[in-house]
Amino acid sequence: MTGINQIARYKLSRRRFLEGATAAGSVAGISTLGLGQAWADEQPKPAEIVVRAWGGVWVESLKAGVSDPFTQMTGIAVRHDLTEDNEIQPKVWAAVDQGRVPPININWDTTINATKSALRGVTEDLSDLPNLANVLPVAKPEGLEGVPLVNVYAYVYVLAYRNEAFPSGAPTSWNDLLDPRFKGRVALYNDGIGMHAPAVVAGGGKLADIPANMQPAWDxxxxxxxxxxxxxxxxxxxxxFQKGEIDVACTISSNAREAKKNGIPVAWTVPKEGATLDTDCLWIPKGLPAADLYWTKQYVNYAIGQAGQQAWLGPLGLPGVVPGLTPPEDLVGDLSYPTTSDDLAKLLQVSPKIQVEHQSEWFAKFKEIMQG
Amino acid sequence: MRHYSTAYPLSWRIFDAVEALAKRVWPARFAPWLPYLLLLPALLVTGLLVIGLIEIADSSLHVLDKATFRSSESYSLENFERALTASLFRNIGLRSFLGAILVTAVTLVLAFPYAYVLVRTESPILRKLLLIVLFLPFFIGQVVRAYGWLIILGNEGILNTSLSFLGIGPFRLLFNYWAVLFGLVQTMIPFAVLMLAPALTAIPKETERAAESLGANWIRTFQYVVIPLARPGMVGAAIVVFTLTLTDFAIPAVLGGGSNDFIANAIYDQFFRTSDAGLGSALTLLLIIAGSAAVGVALLLVGIGTLGLAGHDDD
Known part of the structure; x- marks a missing residue:
C-alpha cells in the first residue's frame, strides 16, 4: 500500500469518525482519544498546543496524520514550531529551570537529545498514556526511570546514491565512499551522526567494539x-543531490525517498556492513498548566495509536511502534523499513545511553578529523 | 485693549513652564553633568551585556555533568584547558584568525577605491549608483547573500554553466576555505566603504591639487597625501572588518561545506549540539579576549589618535 493510499484510507476513517461525531457530538472524538468522559469534561481546553517539528515532508506528514485529526476531534488547534531540535532544547531547559511555561507543549526530538532532557529531569512522565499498552517494546526508553519519552518510529541511515554514479548496480560497502572518483562528492551529517557504527565496521572493527574501541571509526x-x-x-x-554536487551520502532513508519522489534520480541501500538504526520520540516538558498537560498527553497518545501512526508514518516511509502497520508498497522488503528480526539483525544499533555518554567525545573527534 | 494671551501666547507659557520644571529637576549647576546623563542609556545597555558576560564567565568555570546534563557545582579551569589544548579548537582558532587578517587586507584594498570614487565623483548619477550598490546588500541579509553564492558558484551554477559552453569545468568553487573568504570579503566591503567614506570626505580636494601642482603624479599624491590622511578611516574600517569576520557564523556555515568552521561555529556546536554550555562559554570568553587583544595591539601600534579619538594626538 502506498503512502497516498494510506492517507486515503485514513481520510475515510476520519470521515466515518466525523459522521459519528455529528450524531453523537464531540463525545465521540474524546472517546477516540481514549479519555474517560468525566475526566475530559473537567479539563478546560487550551486554544492551541505547540508541537516542535522538523520542516518539509516531516511536518506535513505529522500535520496530516496526527495534528489535523487531533484538532478535528478536540477543537484544539495545533501549531507547529519549526525551531531546530538542538536550538529549542536550551530554551526549554531554561524555561523549566526558571519555572516558566515552556515555549512548546511537545518536542518531536531524536531519542538521543531527548534522553539528555530526561536525564536533566525536565520531562513529564508519560507512563499513564492508555495507548502505551499496545506498543512494541522499542517505544519505551531503556535505562531511564518511568517513561519520560515515547519512541514513535525507527529510521535507518542508509547509503543514498545518484543512479548515474553507479551504472553497474548499487554500492555494496561503506568503503565505496572512499573510491577516488567520489572525491568531493560525498556527503555526511555535519556531526557525524549515523556514521559512527558503520565506520567502526567498515574500518575493520565490530559493533561490539563500541564504545571501548572507536579507533577503526577514526581511521x-x-x-x-x-x-x-x-x-x-x-x-x-x-x-x-538536486544540484549535482554529490554522488553519495549517508542520510536518513526518508530524505532519500522524498528526493526520489521529487524526481531526483537517487536510490539507497543498506551496505554489507549494516546501517545505523535509530529512533525519534515525543516528550513533554515540565511546567505546563495541568489542563494543557492533560490535552498534550492526549496528542501524544493519539500519535502512538494505530490510526495516528499509520497516517503519520506512511508518507515518511518509517516503521512505527505499533504492531500491524501496513508498510508503504515501495518499501516492502527494503532493509530501510525493517519489519522482522532478520532485518534488525542486519542493522547496527547503539543504545541511546552509550550514545549520550559519548556523543560529545565522538563529536569532537569527528570534527577534529574533518576540520583538520 | 489687546488681550494678554495675544501678547503672550499660550505656547510661550507652556515653554516657560517646561523650562521652569527642567530647572527644578536639573538645576543649572548640574549642567557639566549633562553629557554623562546622556551617556546613561548606552551605559545601561552595555551594563546588560556585562551581566551576560559575567554569567558566561561563571558558566565557563563549571564542567558538564553527563549524568544529569547540568553544570557541576564545583569550579574548575577544565573547560579552558580543553579549549586551549584540543587540536580541533586550535585549528579552528588559527583558521579564524588567518581568515580575519586576509579578509581585512583584501577588503581594505577593494573598498578604498570604491569609497574614493564615491566621495570624489562629479557625477551625481554615478554616486547614487554606487550608494545603491553599497546599501543593497544590507537589505538582503547575510544568509540570503550566502545562498546567492551557492546559486552562482555551484557545480550547476551560473558560472560553471557558462564555463561549460567553453568546454571547461565544472570546477568545485564552493565548500572550501577560499569560498568562505570570498563570501566574507563580499559581506565586509560595504562596512569598510562606510567607514572610509567620511575619512576621505574630510580630505580637502585642494590638498590633492596642491600636491599635483608641486609636481606629484597621481600615484605619489595617493601614496603621500590621500592614504596618510585617510588613516583614521582605514584603521576604523580594519578594526570593524577584522572583528566582524573573526566572529562570523553564517558565511563559514553556508559556504564552508561543514569543514571550514570559524570559532563562532564551534561555539554554536557546544551550546546547541553537545549541550556543553561550559565549554561553549570558555570558547566565547577566549574569543572575546583574543579579539580584544588583537585590536588592542593594533591600536597600540598605530596610536589611538589615528582614530581621531584623542584631543591631542600622539602619533
Missing part, C-alpha cells in the same frame, strides 16, 4: 576526510 573517517566530504543537514543533502 575510516581519516580516509574519508581525504575525499573532501561535504558536511551538512537534511535539507542540504536534498539540495546537493
Amino acid at each position: 575510516y573517517f581519516s580516509k574519508l576526510k581525504a575525499q573532501n566530504p561535504l558536511l551538512g543537514e537534511d535539507p542540504d543533502f536534498t539540495a546537493w
Whole structure:
C-alpha cells in the first residue's frame, strides 16, 4: 500500500469518525482519544498546543496524520514550531529551570537529545498514556526511570546514491565512499551522526567494539576526510543531490525517498556492513498548566495509536511502534523499513545511553578529523 | 485693549513652564553633568551585556555533568584547558584568525577605491549608483547573500554553466576555505566603504591639487597625501572588518561545506549540539579576549589618535 493510499484510507476513517461525531457530538472524538468522559469534561481546553517539528515532508506528514485529526476531534488547534531540535532544547531547559511555561507543549526530538532532557529531569512522565499498552517494546526508553519519552518510529541511515554514479548496480560497502572518483562528492551529517557504527565496521572493527574501541571509526573517517566530504543537514543533502554536487551520502532513508519522489534520480541501500538504526520520540516538558498537560498527553497518545501512526508514518516511509502497520508498497522488503528480526539483525544499533555518554567525545573527534 | 494671551501666547507659557520644571529637576549647576546623563542609556545597555558576560564567565568555570546534563557545582579551569589544548579548537582558532587578517587586507584594498570614487565623483548619477550598490546588500541579509553564492558558484551554477559552453569545468568553487573568504570579503566591503567614506570626505580636494601642482603624479599624491590622511578611516574600517569576520557564523556555515568552521561555529556546536554550555562559554570568553587583544595591539601600534579619538594626538 502506498503512502497516498494510506492517507486515503485514513481520510475515510476520519470521515466515518466525523459522521459519528455529528450524531453523537464531540463525545465521540474524546472517546477516540481514549479519555474517560468525566475526566475530559473537567479539563478546560487550551486554544492551541505547540508541537516542535522538523520542516518539509516531516511536518506535513505529522500535520496530516496526527495534528489535523487531533484538532478535528478536540477543537484544539495545533501549531507547529519549526525551531531546530538542538536550538529549542536550551530554551526549554531554561524555561523549566526558571519555572516558566515552556515555549512548546511537545518536542518531536531524536531519542538521543531527548534522553539528555530526561536525564536533566525536565520531562513529564508519560507512563499513564492508555495507548502505551499496545506498543512494541522499542517505544519505551531503556535505562531511564518511568517513561519520560515515547519512541514513535525507527529510521535507518542508509547509503543514498545518484543512479548515474553507479551504472553497474548499487554500492555494496561503506568503503565505496572512499573510491577516488567520489572525491568531493560525498556527503555526511555535519556531526557525524549515523556514521559512527558503520565506520567502526567498515574500518575493520565490530559493533561490539563500541564504545571501548572507536579507533577503526577514526581511521575510516581519516580516509574519508581525504575525499573532501561535504558536511551538512537534511535539507542540504536534498539540495546537493538536486544540484549535482554529490554522488553519495549517508542520510536518513526518508530524505532519500522524498528526493526520489521529487524526481531526483537517487536510490539507497543498506551496505554489507549494516546501517545505523535509530529512533525519534515525543516528550513533554515540565511546567505546563495541568489542563494543557492533560490535552498534550492526549496528542501524544493519539500519535502512538494505530490510526495516528499509520497516517503519520506512511508518507515518511518509517516503521512505527505499533504492531500491524501496513508498510508503504515501495518499501516492502527494503532493509530501510525493517519489519522482522532478520532485518534488525542486519542493522547496527547503539543504545541511546552509550550514545549520550559519548556523543560529545565522538563529536569532537569527528570534527577534529574533518576540520583538520 | 489687546488681550494678554495675544501678547503672550499660550505656547510661550507652556515653554516657560517646561523650562521652569527642567530647572527644578536639573538645576543649572548640574549642567557639566549633562553629557554623562546622556551617556546613561548606552551605559545601561552595555551594563546588560556585562551581566551576560559575567554569567558566561561563571558558566565557563563549571564542567558538564553527563549524568544529569547540568553544570557541576564545583569550579574548575577544565573547560579552558580543553579549549586551549584540543587540536580541533586550535585549528579552528588559527583558521579564524588567518581568515580575519586576509579578509581585512583584501577588503581594505577593494573598498578604498570604491569609497574614493564615491566621495570624489562629479557625477551625481554615478554616486547614487554606487550608494545603491553599497546599501543593497544590507537589505538582503547575510544568509540570503550566502545562498546567492551557492546559486552562482555551484557545480550547476551560473558560472560553471557558462564555463561549460567553453568546454571547461565544472570546477568545485564552493565548500572550501577560499569560498568562505570570498563570501566574507563580499559581506565586509560595504562596512569598510562606510567607514572610509567620511575619512576621505574630510580630505580637502585642494590638498590633492596642491600636491599635483608641486609636481606629484597621481600615484605619489595617493601614496603621500590621500592614504596618510585617510588613516583614521582605514584603521576604523580594519578594526570593524577584522572583528566582524573573526566572529562570523553564517558565511563559514553556508559556504564552508561543514569543514571550514570559524570559532563562532564551534561555539554554536557546544551550546546547541553537545549541550556543553561550559565549554561553549570558555570558547566565547577566549574569543572575546583574543579579539580584544588583537585590536588592542593594533591600536597600540598605530596610536589611538589615528582614530581621531584623542584631543591631542600622539602619533
